[in-house]
Amino acid sequence: MKNSSKYKRQYFLPPVKCMDWTEKDHVEKAPIWCSVDLRDGNQALVIPMNLEQKVEFFKLLVEIGFKEIEVGFPAASETEYTFLRKLIEEDLIPDDVTIQVLTQAREHIIKKTFEAVKGAKNVIVHVYNSTSLSQREQVFHKSKEEILKIAVEGAKLLKQLTEEAGADYRFEYSPESFTGTEPEYALEVCNAVLDIWQPTADRKAIINLPVTVEHSMPHVYASQVEYMCKNLKYRENVVVSLHPHNDRGCGVADAEMGILAGADRVEGTLFGNGERTGNVDIVTLALNMYAQGVEPELDFTDISSICKKYESFTGMTINERSPYSGALVFAAFSGSHQDAIAKGMHWLDEKKPEHWTVPYLPIDPKDVGRNYDADVIRINSQSGKGGVGYILETKFGLNLPPKMREAMGYTAKAVSDHTHKELMPEEIFELFKRTFENVVSPLSLNGVHFQQVNGGITTQVTSIFNGKEITTEAEGNGRLNAVSNALKKAYNFEYDLVTYQEHALEQSSSSKAIAYVGIRKPDGTLSWGAGVDVDIIRASIDALVTAINNR
Numbered sequence: 001m002k003n004s005s006k007y008k009r010q011y012f013l014p015p016v017k018c019m020d021w022t023e024k025d026h027v028e029k030a031p032i033w034c035s036v037d038l039r040d041g042n043q044a045l046v047i048p049m050n051l052e053q054k055v056e057f058f059k060l061l062v063e064i065g066f067k068e069i070e071v072g073f074p075a076a077s078e079t080e081y082t083f084l085r086k087l088i089e090e091d092l093i094p095d096d097v098t099i100q101v102l103t104q105a106r107e108h109i110i111k112k113t114f115e116a117v118k119g120a121k122n123v124i125v126h127v128y129n130s131t132s133l134s135q136r137e138q139v140f141h142k143s144k145e146e147i148l149k150i151a152v153e154g155a156k157l158l159k160q161l162t163e164e165a166g167a168d169y170r171f172e173y174s175p176e177s178f179t180g181t182e183p184e185y186a187l188e189v190c191n192a193v194l195d196i197w198q199p200t201a202d203r204k205a206i207i208n209l210p211v212t213v214e215h216s217m218p219h220v221y222a223s224q225v226e227y228m229c230k231n232l233k234y235r236e237n238v239v240v241s242l243h244p245h246n247d248r249g250c251g252v253a254d255a256e257m258g259i260l261a262g263a264d265r266v267e268g269t270l271f272g273n274g275e276r277t278g279n280v281d282i283v284t285l286a287l288n289m290y291a292q293g294v295e296p297e298l299d300f301t302d303i304s305s306i307c308k309k310y311e312s313f314t315g316m317t318i319n320e321r322s323p324y325s326g327a328l329v330f331a332a333f334s335g336s337h338q339d340a341i342a343k344g345m346h347w348l349d350e351k352k353p354e355h356w357t358v359p360y361l362p363i364d365p366k367d368v369g370r371n372y373d374a375d376v377i378r379i380n381s382q383s384g385k386g387g388v389g390y391i392l393e394t395k396f397g398l399n400l401p402p403k404m405r406e407a408m409g410y411t412a413k414a415v416s417d418h419t420h421k422e423l424m425p426e427e428i429f430e431l432f433k434r435t436f437e438n439v440v441s442p443l444s445l446n447g448v449h450f451q452q453v454n455g456g457i458t459t460q461v462t463s464i465f466n467g468k469e470i471t472t473e474a475e476g477n478g479r480l481n482a483v484s485n486a487l488k489k490a491y492n493f494e495y496d497l498v499t500y501q502e503h504a505l506e507q508s509s510s511s512k513a514i515a516y517v518g519i520r521k522p523d524g525t526l527s528w529g530a531g532v533d534v535d536i537i538r539a540s541i542d543a544l545v546t547a548i549n550n551r
């Protein structure tokens with residue numbers, strides 16, 4: 001990049017150091033949430049939402065639990081205006097929900113906005129004008145005093161029209177482009193607006209401090225917010241609100257640090273839709289709190305259905321890596337992650353700890369309606385025995401011996417590697433059966449008979465190997481051992497039977513059992529087989545034959 005000298009920092013630090021917020025390490029309670037999906041989100045779409053989409057989106061926001069919703073910029077278009085009228089006239093706004101409307105600080109636009117909200121019960125009228133150095137110079141060609149006057153005139157008109165309407169609308173003011181404004185000047189403008197409004201405990205004013213464009217690291221914003229919180233007049237009657245955008249990718253950090261710095265309220269959107277790189281993602285913010293044990297007071301227990309609705313209303317797509325909501329955010333493909341998750345899940349089952357601490361999963365996917373089977377442990381060529389074993393165990397009830405899990409892990413990895421494909425749980429189960437269960441070639445059995453002799457067992461085994469049938473007799477300290485001895489005698493097989501394990505098969509049929517057999521070959525490596533049968537002896541012999549066939 002050759003042109004870095006073309007740029008300079010565009011933010012301003014407060015005149016005094018404001019870093020008290022660094023004493024805190026987490027957000028202690030949910031802020032007042034305000035969704036701006038229907039306004040800031042909508043104004044950033046290639047094709048803004050139509051009336052029906054806005055109505056459905058509004059209902060979704062109410063269901064999620066938003067109590068303050070910026071429903072639009074009613075003076076912007078007929079759709080915006082009609083939508084608001086529809087909400088009001090069709091009584092679609094619950095009594096505990098306050099609608100918010102945005103207006104520029106221009107007389108005809110404010111007047112149109114007041115027409116639009118007539119008849120609504122709970123209203124916040126939100127007025128803004130840009131205060132930043134670059135907008136003062138380039139857009140408005142006005143001095144600081146003249147820009148302050150725009151804000152004050154706007155504030156006065158809001159007050160006057162509200163009195164004329166006999167309403168008790170609440171007011172919000174945004175020094176738009178706050179992050180490009182000198183903090184002392186932003187403070188002066190906000191205090192001048194507050195002087196007009198004279199907020200009280202019953203009718204607090206909202207001062208919104210937008211990161212209209214994100215120019216700095218989040219700690220700079222936090223210190224700007226702290227400066228405002230410490231110096232705003234009528235502070236106890238002022239709700240300090242944040243409105244971060246995400247130009248540097250730090251919208252969530254801006255909001256979190258801004259709350260630590262004293263803010264009471266956050267404006268944002270679902271999944272971070274909004275101008276350019278978007279507004280702050282309220283899903284992430286809320287679930288970040290949730291993950292630290294703080295009730296977010298918004299309901300994301302069925303995130304997938306919220307995602308689907310959002311995508312259909314806006315035409316946007318949610319990135320697979322979008323925190324908490326993306327399709328892949330709970331997925332672990334890599335072996336060591338899967339191993340740790342599988343062990344963490346076992347720990348959870350056994351110890352039943354008070355808190356969720358499963359490695360690699362910041363929250364329990366089930367809390368947002370995602371499920372372990374489909375979402376968490378997924379198998380490809382990066383996966384290992386832990387993940388494959390976990391799928392066979394949790395989905396198909398197969399509890400393989402540890403070393404056999406390893407063999408199955410490598411088998412699955414090789415298939416995925418060669419096919420360049422993810423393996424679905426059913427494919428893994430099929431692969432297990434094909435590779436390790438009741439394999440009858442080249443060796444198979446045609447008849448096995450036992451006799452109990454002096455505390456030991458004698459067996460007569462008829463087997464076929466490479467098309468040739470042989471019957472041999474042998475003794476053993478148990479039935480499996482006797483059959484193994486008979487087969488060794490018949491074909492001079494060289495191996496040691498080193499692992500035997502069995503368990504009932506609960507998933508496929510309550511009457512069947514599975515046996516696993518591992519044999520050690522002369523070179524020291526292991527070969528594995530499993531047998532499934534209603535008769536556990538038969539299952540164990542089939543497992544042995546499979547292990548021999550796999551050697």
Ligand SMILES: CC(=O)SCCNC(=O)CCNC(=O)[C@H](O)C(C)(C)COP(=O)(O)OP(=O)(O)OC[C@H]1O[C@@H](n2cnc3c(N)ncnc32)[C@H](O)[C@@H]1OP(=O)(O)O
Binds near residue numbers: 075128130
């Ligand atoms: C950061 C944000 O998200 S702010 C919200 C932005 N959202 C939108 O703009 C969406 C809706 N807006 C619209 O539909 C239109 O802009 C309207 C209907 C509001 C106004 O339309 P128009 O008057 O035709 O155009 P426009 O917005 O470009 O007006 C620009 C004029 O308003 C002035 N202006 C812009 N914002 C403000 C403001 N907040 N307060 C006072 N004056 C303002 C400009 O200086 C400019 O003045 P000029 O005519 O003397 O040059």
Ligand SMILES: CC(C)C(=O)C(=O)O
Binds near residue numbers: 102211245
């Ligand atoms: C209108 C204001 C609050 C805004 O959207 C912004 O500054 O980003």
Ligand SMILES: [Mg+2]
Binds near residue numbers: 040210245279
């Ligand atoms: Mg905005």
